[in-house]
Amino acid sequence: MMQKNGNKPSKINLKSLSRVELESFCTDMGLKRFRSDQLFQWMYQKDVRNFDEMTNLSKDLRQKLSEVAEVGTIELASEQRSADGTIKFLFSLHDEHRVEAVMIPDFNEDGSPNRLTICVSSQVGCVFGCSFCATGKMGFLRHLTPGEIVDQIIKINQTTEELHGRGITNIVYMGMGEPLHNYASVVESAAVITDEKSLGLSPKRITVSTVGLTKQIKKLAEEQQPFRLAISLHAPTDEKRDKIMPINSSLNLAALRESLEYYYAQTGNGVTYEYLLFDEFNDTPADARNLAKIAHWIPSKVNIIMYNNVAGVTLKRAREHRLDAFMRALRDKDVTATVRRSRGDDIDAGCGQLAIREGQPKGKSIAKELSN
Numbered sequence: 001m002m003q004k005n006g007n008k009p010s011k012i013n014l015k016s017l018s019r020v021e022l023e024s025f026c027t028d029m030g031l032k033r034f035r036s037d038q039l040f041q042w043m044y045q046k047d048v049r050n051f052d053e054m055t056n057l058s059k060d061l062r063q064k065l066s067e068v069a070e071v072g073t074i075e076l077a078s079e080q081r082s083a084d085g086t087i088k089f090l091f092s093l094h095d096e097h098r099v100e101a102v103m104i105p106d107f108n109e110d111g112s113p114n115r116l117t118i119c120v121s122s123q124v125g126c127v128f129g130c131s132f133c134a135t136g137k138m139g140f141l142r143h144l145t146p147g148e149i150v151d152q153i154i155k156i157n158q159t160t161e162e163l164h165g166r167g168i169t170n171i172v173y174m175g176m177g178e179p180l181h182n183y184a185s186v187v188e189s190a191a192v193i194t195d196e197k198s199l200g201l202s203p204k205r206i207t208v209s210t211v212g213l214t215k216q217i218k219k220l221a222e223e224q225q226p227f228r229l230a231i232s233l234h235a236p237t238d239e240k241r242d243k244i245m246p247i248n249s250s251l252n253l254a255a256l257r258e259s260l261e262y263y264y265a266q267t268g269n270g271v272t273y274e275y276l277l278f279d280e281f282n283d284t285p286a287d288a289r290n291l292a293k294i295a296h297w298i299p300s301k302v303n304i305i306m307y308n309n310v311a312g313v314t315l316k317r318a319r320e321h322r323l324d325a326f327m328r329a330l331r332d333k334d335v336t337a338t339v340r341r342s343r344g345d346d347i348d349a350g351c352g353q354l355a356i357r358e359g360q361p362k363g364k365s366i367a368k369e370l371s372n
């Protein structure tokens with residue numbers, strides 16, 4: 001199972017393997033199955049990358065492993081702390097690429113931590129080119145491996161333990177990239193994180209978001225994937241969605257509806273709609289009534305997100321009086337909706353703001369010239 005790098009054989013990175021592939025790797029090495037459990041635990045619970053530290057493996061086995069394999073990991077390059085407790089992390093990958101992830105704490109009235117949520121990245125850049133999104137402006141550079149996604153979580157978990165005396169409580173796949181475009185890695189990483197030999201987080205505390213990749217939504221349903229699903233909707237009609245989300249021209253709201261009805265029929269689970277409120281674009285009471293129609297397709301709740309303005313983007317955060325009227329119109333239509341205030345504004349850590357701006361090549365994008 002040695003990987004080739006040009007003519008030179010390179011060591012296999014155990015963190016690039018799925019759980020099943022790790023088992024096959026052990027079988028190919030002539031090892032008993034429990035060895036893959038031990039390796040898994042060292043890598044994903046104890047964050048150990050050196051075989052010499054894996055003390056329940058014999059010295060011979062550690063030597064044998066180090067000859068053919070390695071435990072690659074991402075490195076924390078820097079972190080920025082917001083006045084509100086939000087922390088943005090910049091990670092370096094093994095190649096020239098970097099990604100960001102964010103930890104957003106919620107506190108109880110006595111100041112103790114309540115929810116500690118991580119927003120993780122699933123790709124370097126993104127191909128879908130939504131007009132309001134800084135990541136989309138990078139274009140798509142590459143998918144992250146399951147190990148690179150899990151490493152973000154494990155490393156941030158260590159920080160929350162040090163800072164708040166406990167680990168993370170929730171994960172949202174809403175950082176850089178479109179998670180369902182990197183379906184296999186996202187599903188595998190969620191399986192790792194929910195495993196008792198890793199963090200053992202409940203799948204109900206994991207939310208995967210998508211701009212509406214209908215084939216993958218149906219696949220989630222067919223596979224009965226247990227985590228929660230969120231739809232990045234952001235506009236309540238095809239006409240408006242076409243203007244800000246290029247994906248809508250090929251996968252429109254009718255296609256999204258059909259996939260969500262299938263998802264609900266198969267799983268019995270509703271969804272959350274994420275809706276960035278933009279001033280004088282999608283924030284009128286008429287927009288709210290159109291959004292209400294979508295919210296009633298299947299059981300759902302709606303998160304209205306107050307946008308953190310992004311440099312170079314003409315869409316701006318909606319004003320408060322327009323938000324109030326919008327929420328009233330949603331309530332009149334019996335929509336369960338909450339307002340999510342921006343967090344980490346002072347460190348550019350809000351929804352749509354994550355991007356590596358310097359030293360990164362420009363990737364592929366389906367974005368077109370937008371009319372707004």
Ligand code: SF4
Pocket residue numbers: 126127128129130133134135136137175176177178211232
């Ligand atoms: S909002 Fe999501 S899908 Fe759209 S460009 Fe940004 S990362 Fe990609």
